């Protein structure tokens with residue numbers, strides 16, 4: 380299926396994640412006039428239309444009436460309100476994709492007809508530059524073809540993986556969903572460190588960002604384990620092992636593990652509400 384053959388896609392909510400996915404779809408060749416966006420804020424609707432040529436709607440129920448895919452990209456707390464708004468106008472075969480953290484398939488199904496295809500997805504913001512990571516979990520009654528359609532949409536903005544055990548999505552949220560924030564925090568800290576050692580800020584920013592990017596590409600392209608690549612940087616008695624030792628002494632590994640676990644638990648709490 381080429382991008383031009385995708386069904387009409389309605390986004391409910393035109394915020395950060397919706398913008399990232401829309402950008403990826405259009406870059407991959409999707410037709411802007413087959414993408415509909417329901418967004419209450421007039422200025423945001425206008426910006427999306429001006430930037431991408433997508434069709435703007437002030438309310439969700441009109442946007443979904445002839446959409447084959449509906450992507451729920453609103454805050455978790457209002458997913459159920461939106462589902463109640465669209466339940467009557469949704470096409471029976473429209474694939475409902477929710478990217479909301481912690482909103483379970485059961486919670487969604489309680490507001491939809493029992494045969495409505497549903498896929499829950501956890502994406503991340505690098506989708507904006509087609510380097511996202513999205514993990515999909517289909518509802519048990521969703522067909523392979525419907526899952527393949529959802530996968531195709533998310534493939535446009537980066538890599539995809541599928542899990543069948545929905546509870547794993549909380550861990551996915553803690554790692555790849557929230558993970559970009561941890562990486563940005565690390566980049567900021569590395570740049571600050573460079574400045575503290577006398578580097579001008581623009582150069583420190585460039586070094587921090589390119590070091591993270593280059594190291595990620597090296598891991599991804601060689602397929603080598605991070606521990607092997609780390610050992611290639613650490614010369615015996617050299618500079619790197621001195622830096623690594625202070626990171627170990629400050630418990631950086633434990634801190635990162637605790638961060639992922641805290642986000643995992645928060646996702647479980649959101650799902651239990």
Ligand SMILES: NC(=O)C1=CN([C@@H]2O[C@H](COP(=O)(O)OP(=O)(O)OC[C@H]3O[C@@H](n4cnc5c(N)ncnc54)[C@H](OP(=O)(O)O)[C@@H]3O)[C@@H](O)[C@H]2O)C=CC1
Nearest residue numbers: 392393394395396417418420452453454455478479480502
């Ligand atoms: N940001 C991220 O990194 C990730 C986010 N997610 C999930 O994606 C979802 C969206 O997050 P994000 O894009 O960051 O949030 P945003 O706040 O940027 O986007 C949500 C948008 O929905 C709009 N909205 C509110 N009510 C309605 C409604 N009734 N109908 C249509 N649109 C409405 C909001 O408008 P207004 O501003 O006027 O309220 C806002 O523009 C969340 O559920 C989050 O859990 C998942 C993975 C990663």
Ligand SMILES: O=C(O)[C@@H]1CCC=N1
Nearest residue numbers: 479480552556557558
């Ligand atoms: O912080 C959040 O709740 C959302 C979900 C994952 C990333 N952002």
